[in-house]
Amino acid sequence: MKAFLRFLSFLFLVAAIFLGVLDSIRSVSTSSVSIAGILSVWNYLLPASRTMVEAALAHYIHPEAWRFVETALAALPAFAFFLMLSLLCWMAGYRKHKAIRRLSV
Template identity: 50%
Template sequence: MIRSFFRLSSLLALIAAIMAGTLDSIQSVSSSTVAITSLGNHWQSLDVVSLAMAEAAVAHYIHPDAWRWVMVPVLAQPAFAVFLALALLFWMIGYRRPRFAGRFSA
């Protein structure tokens, strides 16, 4: 059950990475320059209120400086790279090694 959740999360993060990479490549082709959008810019263009609420929640429940020291560098990274890293992490958590059948198995 838990592995299925992490595999589904990995799939959703991979889909988000593909969508972010596709948007960046479309912008790059249309402007004839390399355009890489950060995760913070994507989040801000989707919903500014949730970004402010997340910042307030991190400052209130974790530590006031946690947003500045942890989340700001993550939000400055390219969106496709962050989602690819999350997809890999979730896949590694939900991975099940193949069962060893043994030497004389059929």
């Protein structure tokens, strides 16, 4: 399980670096700062799942609950989101190494 979490952390890190490079290329080409939000990446990769999550939040929590989630996700850059997921998976899959006892007999 720890190996899987470390591999998943690596994949999230690669995705974060990829999105950061795309943001920097877009920023240089437009001569202004351009950062992709997590909602735009979500809409591009899985457009049907966003409507499913919106409907589930409206049904199970409150019809206006999606508005709060949407404003929170709109303010979050995609590369930062994937960096956060990478860090969380790395921390969950971290393996503490045993100390080498040099003076033990």
